[in-house]
Amino acid sequence: MVALKMNESEPTIFIVDDDEAVRDSLMLLFQSVGMNARAFESGEAFLDQFSMDTPGCLVLDIRMPGMSGLELQNKLNAMHCILPIIFITGHGDIPMAVKAVQSGAIDFIQKPFRDQDLLDRINDAIRLDITHRQELTQTQQIKDKLATLTKREYEIIMLVVDGCANKVIASDLNLSQRTVELHRSHAMQKMGAKSLAHIIRMIVNIN
Amino acid sequence: MTGDSVSKPSHHSNKMSKTKNSSKAQLDALIDAAVDAIIIADDKGCIELFSRSAEKIFGYTQGELIGKNLSSIMPPPYREAHNSYMNNYSETRQPKIIGIGRLVTAQRKDGSVFPIELSVGETIESDKVQYIGIIRDVSERVAIEREKERLLKKNQAILASISDLILELDSNNNITWANQKALVFFGSSLLNSPFSTIFNNTLIPDTSLAEKKKTHKNATSINFNDTPLTTFENIDQWHLNQSGQECLLDWHCQKIKSEQGNPSGMIAVARDKTADYKAHLNLQKAESEAREHRDKLAHVTRLSTLGEMAAGIAHEVNQPLTAISTYAQACHRLLRLSNTKTEVVIETLQKISHQAQRAGDIIHRMRKFVKYKSSMLEKVDVNELISEVLRLTDSDIDRNNIELKHTFFENAVFVSVDPVQIQQVVLNLIRNGIESINANTEPHNTRTINLQTSNIQTIDLQRKHLGAREIEVSVSDSGGGVNKETIGELFNPFFTTKSTGLGMGLSICQSIITAHHGEIKYSPNPKGGAIFSFTLPIALELDNGGVENE
Ligand SMILES: Nc1ncnc2c1ncn2[C@@H]1O[C@H](COP(=O)(O)OP(=O)(O)OP(=O)(O)O)[C@@H](O)[C@H]1O
Ligand SMILES: [Mg+2]
Numbered sequence: 001m002v003a004l005k006m007n008e009s010e011p012t013i014f015i016v017d018d019d020e021a022v023r024d025s026l027m028l029l030f031q032s033v034g035m036n037a038r039a040f041e042s043g044e045a046f047l048d049q050f051s052m053d054t055p056g057c058l059v060l061d062i063r064m065p066g067m068s069g070l071e072l073q074n075k076l077n078a079m080h081c082i083l084p085i086i087f088i089t090g091h092g093d094i095p096m097a098v099k100a101v102q103s104g105a106i107d108f109i110q111k112p113f114r115d116q117d118l119l120d121r122i123n124d125a126i127r128l129d130i131t132h133r134q135e136l137t138q139t140q141q142i143k144d145k146l147a148t149l150t151k152r153e154y155e156i157i158m159l160v161v162d163g164c165a166n167k168v169i170a171s172d173l174n175l176s177q178r179t180v181e182l183h184r185s186h187a188m189q190k191m192g193a194k195s196l197a198h199i200i201r202m203i204v205n206i207n
Numbered sequence: 208m209t210g211d212s213v214s215k216p217s218h219h220s221n222k223m224s225k226t227k228n229s230s231k232a233q234l235d236a237l238i239d240a241a242v243d244a245i246i247i248a249d250d251k252g253c254i255e256l257f258s259r260s261a262e263k264i265f266g267y268t269q270g271e272l273i274g275k276n277l278s279s280i281m282p283p284p285y286r287e288a289h290n291s292y293m294n295n296y297s298e299t300r301q302p303k304i305i306g307i308g309r310l311v312t313a314q315r316k317d318g319s320v321f322p323i324e325l326s327v328g329e330t331i332e333s334d335k336v337q338y339i340g341i342i343r344d345v346s347e348r349v350a351i352e353r354e355k356e357r358l359l360k361k362n363q364a365i366l367a368s369i370s371d372l373i374l375e376l377d378s379n380n381n382i383t384w385a386n387q388k389a390l391v392f393f394g395s396s397l398l399n400s401p402f403s404t405i406f407n408n409t410l411i412p413d414t415s416l417a418e419k420k421k422t423h424k425n426a427t428s429i430n431f432n433d434t435p436l437t438t439f440e441n442i443d444q445w446h447l448n449q450s451g452q453e454c455l456l457d458w459h460c461q462k463i464k465s466e467q468g469n470p471s472g473m474i475a476v477a478r479d480k481t482a483d484y485k486a487h488l489n490l491q492k493a494e495s496e497a498r499e500h501r502d503k504l505a506h507v508t509r510l511s512t513l514g515e516m517a518a519g520i521a522h523e524v525n526q527p528l529t530a531i532s533t534y535a536q537a538c539h540r541l542l543r544l545s546n547t548k549t550e551v552v553i554e555t556l557q558k559i560s561h562q563a564q565r566a567g568d569i570i571h572r573m574r575k576f577v578k579y580k581s582s583m584l585e586k587v588d589v590n591e592l593i594s595e596v597l598r599l600t601d602s603d604i605d606r607n608n609i610e611l612k613h614t615f616f617e618n619a620v621f622v623s624v625d626p627v628q629i630q631q632v633v634l635n636l637i638r639n640g641i642e643s644i645n646a647n648t649e650p651h652n653t654r655t656i657n658l659q660t661s662n663i664q665t666i667d668l669q670r671k672h673l674g675a676r677e678i679e680v681s682v683s684d685s686g687g688g689v690n691k692e693t694i695g696e697l698f699n700p701f702f703t704t705k706s707t708g709l710g711m712g713l714s715i716c717q718s719i720i721t722a723h724h725g726e727i728k729y730s731p732n733p734k735g736g737a738i739f740s741f742t743l744p745i746a747l748e749l750d751n752g753g754v755e756n757e
Contacts, residue, residue, distance in 0.1 A: 021530035021562050028555060029533050032540035063522065088529075090522045112529040115536035 011126045012056035015039040016046045016072065017088070018064040022111075026059065029115055035122075043067035047075065050083075055133055057084045057125035059118075062096050062108070070096065073103055082132050084125040088113070139206045145191045146206075153187040156180060160196070161203045243343045250336040252277040252293050264323075264344045266316035277340075282314040297336075305329055305338075313342065321346040372456070372477040375463075376402050378470065389477075392448045402475065411445040411453060438462055438473065443480070454481045523569045527562040534559045570700060586746050587626050588619040589660050589678050595626075596633045597658070604656075607641050613658040620662060620678045623746040628719045632727075633658075635712040636682040636739045642705065643686025643737060652735075653685045663742070677725070681740035688737045689729060697729055716741070 013030055015037060017023050023039040030037035036056070040046040044067055046058075058076075062069035073085055087108035089097045097108040106128065107121050149157065159169045166184070170177040193199035238245050244261030248254050253276060257269045265272075265280055272279065278289045292303060308326035315321065324343040329336060366373060372389035374382050380402045389397070397405045438460040446456050456477040465471035538555050541547040597613065604611045622629075640656045659681045689697060696702040698717045703710030713727075720727040720741045727741040 019526045019530070021558070021565075022526060022533070024558070025530045025533035025537060029537040029540070032537045032544070090525050111525045112532040115533065115540070 010036050010055075011130065012054050013037040013122055013126075014046060014050060014056060014058045014083070016041075016043060016058065016064075016069070017061040018042060018066075019061070022061070022088075029118075033119060043069070043072035043075070046072065052079070052081055052083075055126070055129050057086060057106075057122055057129055059086050059088060059122065060105075062087045062089045062093050062100065070100055070103070073100060073105060077104060082129070082136070084129050086118075086121050086125055135205075142191075142202045142206050148190050149187055150183075153183050153190070156183045157187045157191070157199065158203075160184060161200050241341075243341045246277070246280075246340040246342065248277050248338050248340070250293070250297055250338070252290060252338075255337065261342065264315075264342065265313070271316075280313055280315075282312050282320040285311070286314075310345065322349045370479065372479070374402065374405075374475045374477075376473045376475060378472055380473075383472070392446075392454075392477075392479075394449045409446040409448070411447055416445055416453075446477075452481075454479050455484045456480070520569065524566050527566040527569070530562045531559050531566075534562070583625050583627075584623050585626055586621050586623050589622050589680065589743070590615045590619060592622075592624075592626055592629060593633055593658060593660065593680065596630045596637070599630070600634065600637050603638075603641065607645060608654060609641060609644060610653075610655045611637075611658065612655060614660075616660045616662050616678065618662075620660065621746045622678060622723075622743045624723055624743060625719075629723070629743070632716045632719050632741065633680065633682065635716050639712060639739070640682055640684030640686060640737070643684055643688075645686075646705075647685075647687040649687070655685045657681075657683045659683075662745075676745045677742040678745055679740055679742045681738055683732050683736060683738040685732070685734070685736045688731055688735060694729060698727070713739075 013035055015023055015026050017026070017039070018041055020041070023041065027037055027039055038050075040049065042064065060069045060072060067075075069087055076083065076085075085100070085105040087097055087100045087105050089108050089110055097105075100108060106125055109118055109121060146154065155173065156169060159172070164172070166177055166180050169175075170180045173180070188199060191199055191202065193202065238256070239259045241258060241260055244264045245256065245258040246254060246261050247256035253274060254272050257267070257272045262268055267280070276290075277293075278286045281289055296302065296305070304325065305327045308324065311323060311325050312320050313323045313325075322345050324345050326341050328339045328341075330339065331337075366386040369386065370388060371386075372392050373386040374389055374397070375384040377383050382397050382400055382402055382405065385393070385397055393405050393409060440459055442458040444456055444458065445453055448454050457480050459476045459478075461474045461476075462470040463472040463474060534555050538552055538559075541552060541555075593613070593615070597611065600611070637656060637658075644652070644654050644656070659679075661679050661681075663677055663679050693702070693704070698713045699710070700714040701710040702714075716739075717727050720743075723743055725741050725743040727739065730738045730740070732738045
């Protein structure tokens with residue numbers, strides 16, 4: 001199997017297909033367009049070797065002996081794996097493909113396919129995965145920052161995001177308006193929020 | 208005891224000469240040696256002599272009976288009446304038994320009663336009357352006669368209950384006896400008539416029989432007059448019975464041998480097989496119906512397996528096709544790149560051809576499958592085979608308002624084929640014809656399908672046998688025909704121009720015909736439409752007179 005040099009940060013196309021010729025030809029295609037790709041002969045082999053941290057997408061044959069494409073999809077869903085899946089299907093597999101899409105696959109493509117159609121879908125999928133991952137990193141960062149707030153700061157920030165004025169917060173919490181303002185500016189600093197709009201967007205994001 | 212028996216006859220011998228004395232000894236010896244019992248009594252019935260055989264037969268000793276009355280060896284009621292019989296005779300001299308001999312009963316000492324044959328003589332010397340009774344124990348004979356009678360009755364009962372017709376013939380073939388069934392069937396006039404007359408008069412000649420009844424075996428006429436007592440076995444003949452019904456009789460004969468071993472007559476038995484025959488007809492009908500259903504079923508199953516098969520094949524063929532198209536497209540891209548090595552492209556092209564081969568293999572495998580696992584070769588008449596298909600398609604043809612004509616080669620033509628497969632070919636061709644006619648939108652189009660079988664002499668140098676003979680079956684329709692461009696693709700699997708077609712029909716037909724060493728081809732119908740025709744080699748048929756040999 002032609003396995004290109006793996007680069008963790010570089011997007012990778014994972015191919016899972018039981019047919020060696022199909023795997024091999026796909027590897028060649030991706031090689032011809034200079035994309036990173038790895039091929040696996042079964043769902044089991046893929047689960048064994050893939051890393052959730054690698055961005056990219058999964059090109060998955062829907063009909064395979066042993067673990068079927070749909071079964072692999074369900075396993076990945078259960079692991080909260082966000083790798084986008086493009087199913088390759090046969091002629092009469094439309095009902096299965098529909099099921100796959102309902103379970104979150106981003107698309108399916110019928111065999112045999114036009115290379116450009118597949119490459120377009122793969123590019124879309126990889127872009128989506130990168131955005132997803134970025135978003136995920138952002139929310140994680142926000143969560144991390146929120147964890148540094150004191151109890152009081154957290155309380156006040158949540159009320160701010162809810163749209164309460166300092167005066168209202170002060171009376172609600174039985175504090176002086178001055179104390180509220182102090183906590184609030186500390187919290188904003190810790191969160192790295194440049195404006196009220198910014199902190200609101202952050203909190204909404206993580207919810 | 209003995210003294211008594213000797214003393215009485217000696218009463219006579221006193222008056223006899225010396226020679227008389229010696230003849231008396233002879234007489235005594237005779238009496239003792241006689242198998243029959245000899246009893247002598249006086250006119251009062253008093254027993255004077257009781258022979259040795261009498262002792263044996265009656266179980267009494269002489270001593271027990273000498274001087275006793277004859278009535279002691281008679282059972283009641285004769286015992287009581289005997290004295291009056293004797294008195295009666297003494298007075299009237301009208302013999303009831305004397306010199307006559309009779310079958311009467313006697314009683315042994317142990318009280319058992321048994322049949323005897325009794326003859327009585329009388330001697331009168333001086334005025335002394337003596338009665339001499341000779342007695343034979345006939346209980347065995349009577350028992351045998353009774354058994355005989357019982358057997359006779361038993362036989363009569365058996366003969367009456369048998370459903371076969373039974374005739375007894377004498378050595379001149381005249382009917383001397385018939386059982387009840389035979390009398391009812393042929394009429395009582397058959398007794399004493401010659402068997403041949405009865406046989407031939409009731410026989411229904413083959414020519415006046417309904418067609419289906421003619422097929423019975425051994426329908427030979429029998430000439431009895433020439434050779435009396437000719438036996439025959441298993442001859443099925445239709446006879447008209449007294450009530451005017453046609454009955455199928457299965458005749459069997461058996462000679463009766465006299466003690467000398469030469470035939471003295473014959474027993475002819477006829478079994479009425481009409482009911483069997485009718486049952487057989489019904490069975491045949493049921494069988495042919497079952498066969499029809501089976502064929503229909505076979506067709507349906509074929510179609511449904513085709514559906515499944517097509518899905519499986521589509522998937523399998525898709526794999527190499529996907530690889531091929533992906534390799535090709537990758538190659539295309541690689542060739543546009545400046546740094547691509549030619550070896551990679553060459554290698555990929557090899558992979559492409561390898562995958563194309565793989566696709567071909569899959570198709571080949573499928574075709575093998577279509578050739579069926581086991582074909583049952585039967586020698587059948589092509590015309591009959593096709594007639595059967597016509598029956599199967601009747602309803603289809605009617606429903607589609609199509610006129611189906613057929614022109615059959617005049618003689619039966621035998622081919623060695625799997626009938627179901629060949630029928631499927633014809634069925635497929637007819638279906639295609641119907642579909643083509645239905646698809647034809649041209650106005651004034653006729654709706655006819657023509658089936659034809661013809662004997663052809665192929666003069667093909669490539670064949671082993673120059674001029675090997677074949678039968679050709681063609682199905683022509685008045686549909687739209689085939690486009691010139693697609694003629695080459697007709698027999699390819701999955702080639703179809705129909706939205707609902709699988710494109711398997713003609714491909715399967717070709718597989719079947721090829722497996723039968725025939726050929727199938729398309730030719731345009733000069734009158735418009737399509738002609739699909741196939742050939743089959745004619746079977747060498749040696750055991751059937753209806754077929755000419757090659
Ligand atoms: N009698 C005919 N007249 C015109 N075209 C015909 C005729 N028979 C066959 N064809 C053409 O050949 C094609 C292949 O026929 P074939 O019987 O193999 O498949 P099909 O009829 O399309 O589908 P199916 O598998 O159901 O039989 C048809 O689709 C039709 O275009
Ligand atoms: Mg057809």
